[in-house]
Amino acid sequence: MSQALYLPRRLLRETEAHLKGEAPREGVGLWAGRREVERVIPLPNVHPSPLTGYLAEPLALLKALRELEEEGLALLAIYHSHPKGPAFPSPTDLKEARWRVPYVIFGTDGFRAFLLPEGREVEVVLL
Template sequence: MSQVLYVPRRLLEETRAHLDREVPKEGVGLWAGRREVERVIPLPNAHPEPRVGYLAEPVALLRALREMEKEGLTLLAIYHSHPKGPAFPSPTDIREARWRVPYVIFGTDGVRAFLLPEGREIPVVLLP
């Protein structure tokens, strides 16, 4: 697992555009690649209260993981938004963390990534 996330600026902006389209709901998706982010994979938010939480729709998530595997890509991170809050893990984010990849949070104050549930911040490095 990488201790740094490398993301091309255009893919960061593609992610931000996806999340902007989801407002006022939280958006969710995956970053896939080899050494750096190569694909942004938006997923439907199936959370019963999508304005305050996220849950990647299970069938879409499974389909995305299979597609990544066929393409030789690895799951590098899970991203989601906090449309009305900071880019910091909520107690729910920490409690529900299951994957051993960074969780990237887009908040009103920017973008940050964390290993959860421990809460260690992971650098996000923008590439040209």
């Protein structure tokens, strides 16, 4: 694992609170920052089957990406939840992966980060 995500514990708690509030639906959002995660950006899930999939609302996603750019922040990761399953990429996660940033999956067994679609795990270092 040569690439790592550096995440302050308070932002992990913020992410977990967002996803808990979305349950039993899947939640989705962005982690942004410079060298480490500095912001958690929850996004609306507009997937037609939100209990088993996620799709960030396109206009909210574009607005968030524009704001990050204006603030000099980079998109560091995309996170989503598997409220009823493991923190491991589903076949749909692999098929729909488009971004070249880690995908962080929160499941019933904790959370893990992966580069998709290849599935290489990325270390998350808690600060």
